[in-house]
Amino acid sequence: MAIFKGAGVAIVTPMKDNYEVNYEKLEELINFQIDNGTDCIIIAGTTGESSTLSMEEHHRVIKAAVEFTKNRVPVVAGTGSNCTATAVQLTEEAKEAGVDGALIVTPYYNKATQKGLIAHYSRIAQAVDLPIILYNVPGRTGCNLLPETVAELVKTQKNVVGLKEATGNIAQASKTMSLTDGKLDLYSGEDGIVVPLMAIGAIGVISVWSNIAPKNVHDMCEAFFRGDIQTARRLQFEALPLIDALFSEVNPIPVKKALNLMGMNAGTLRAPLSDMTEENAAKLAKAMEAYGLKLV
Numbered sequence: 001m002a003i004f005k006g007a008g009v010a011i012v013t014p015m016k017d018n019y020e021v022n023y024e025k026l027e028e029l030i031n032f033q034i035d036n037g038t039d040c041i042i043i044a045g046t047t048g049e050s051s052t053l054s055m056e057e058h059h060r061v062i063k064a065a066v067e068f069t070k071n072r073v074p075v076v077a078g079t080g081s082n083c084t085a086t087a088v089q090l091t092e093e094a095k096e097a098g099v100d101g102a103l104i105v106t107p108y109y110n111k112a113t114q115k116g117l118i119a120h121y122s123r124i125a126q127a128v129d130l131p132i133i134l135y136n137v138p139g140r141t142g143c144n145l146l147p148e149t150v151a152e153l154v155k156t157q158k159n160v161v162g163l164k165e166a167t168g169n170i171a172q173a174s175k176t177m178s179l180t181d182g183k184l185d186l187y188s189g190e191d192g193i194v195v196p197l198m199a200i201g202a203i204g205v206i207s208v209w210s211n212i213a214p215k216n217v218h219d220m221c222e223a224f225f226r227g228d229i230q231t232a233r234r235l236q237f238e239a240l241p242l243i244d245a246l247f248s249e250v251n252p253i254p255v256k257k258a259l260n261l262m263g264m265n266a267g268t269l270r271a272p273l274s275d276m277t278e279e280n281a282a283k284l285a286k287a288m289e290a291y292g293l294k295l296v
Helices: 023-035 054-071 084-099 112-126 147-156 170-181 191-199 214-227 230-248 253-261 278-291
Strands: 005-008 039-044 073-080 100-107 133-135 158-166 186-187 202-206
Touching: 005 214, 023 039, 023 253, 039 202, 054 084, 073 084, 084 100, 100 112, 100 158, 112 133, 112 147, 112 253, 133 147, 147 158, 158 170, 158 202, 170 186, 170 191, 170 230, 186 191, 186 214, 191 202, 191 214, 191 230, 202 214, 214 230, 230 253, 230 278, 253 278
Parallel strands: 005 039, 005 202, 039 073, 073 100, 100 133, 133 158, 158 186, 186 202
Antiparallel strands: none
């Protein structure tokens, strides 16, 4: 059984003005997501600024998300690292916190070989009995998880169950699905191509867009599942200008700005991330208004 099917939100980590994690606001944001149909909370991922969280904060944020979600939807925790031992530790701690699965990005900076990637993920999978979603985003990591490697991991590691596909390469995703022969839960990691990936077998999305429009993302996935491709396609197309604006600067800079524009007070960013430029912020606000989002 899949960890989740449909719209998963890669939720932001709200911060106070003093850069501390705002746990009260995190609870509010999680409730907003669930109230609007989100099918899964993905905590401490890229959008959650995990790379700037200390080990202690990482554990506390994940534990808080599990507590705030109250078993209403699954919780998946980002537990990747470019150090295999650290990834094992983070995944162990996430399991202890009560998550339903782990999202594990390919090791960044090291530029591991495919052999190294198999060893990395195999060691984590064997160390922690928790469902694992592989996360392939070579634009950030400098490392591409090839279809043959995914297939090998799915074949040999029983708890490697999914892949967040964020290469933007539908041909590569298609080959991955072909080689895994129905045994892989594919999730779009690109908000702009959710419906195209669902056409080749994806069962949902791990979404940045869902932070500000959770019902729309959920409804798009549900429309596809019930065979209403026209509605799913329309919802995908209507969101494209907004999605472009949400990625006009590196994620999560624009989405945090968007939440703040909506009065949801996601707060500041931790360095080295910086505030959005005035020009891009104005374009984002315009795209949000055109999409029908209410700004304050």
